[in-house]
Amino acid sequence: MRQIPVDTTGATVMVAQPPQLKLRDKKTGQVAVDNETGNNLMTVDVLFVMNGNAEVISVTVAEPDVSGQLAMGTPVALTGLVARPWENEFNGQKRHGISFRAVAVTSLAGDASKPKAA
Numbered sequence: 001m002r003q004i005p006v007d008t009t010g011a012t013v014m015v016a017q018p019p020q021l022k023l024r025d026k027k028t029g030q031v032a033v034d035n036e037t038g039n040n041l042m043t044v045d046v047l048f049v050m051n052g053n054a055e056v057i058s059v060t061v062a063e064p065d066v067s068g069q070l071a072m073g074t075p076v077a078l079t080g081l082v083a084r085p086w087e088n089e090f091n092g093q094k095r096h097g098i099s100f101r102a103v104a105v106t107s108l109a110g111d112a113s114k115p116k117a118a
Contacts, residue, residue: 017045068107
């Protein structure tokens with residue numbers, strides 16, 4: 001499958017919706033898993049702001065690679081972000097789009113919000 005690296009340098013990225021398990025089949029509730037590791041997959045909706053343009057994108061990442069508290073508005077780093085064009089046909093209708101996958105989603109909130117021990 002063709003993958004296009006996404007340069008996040010100079011972009012502001014923050015959580016729009018906290019991580020949720022990605023479902024392979026919404027009817028049965030079957031959770032999507034990474035084919036290589038067998039880890040559950042998560043989706044994190046992020047607000048991607050660059051050059052005055054803002055987009056909400058849904059990023060897929062393996063569950064162990066989601067780190068830190070990812071509440072709405074939390075600034076994050078998207079390590080190894082790639083875009084993958086896709087196309088399929090269902091009931092005679094063609095659909096296409098771009099999916100996003102990251103190696104890791106990491107909170108950039110830092111330790112400033114944590115109380116310090118005396």
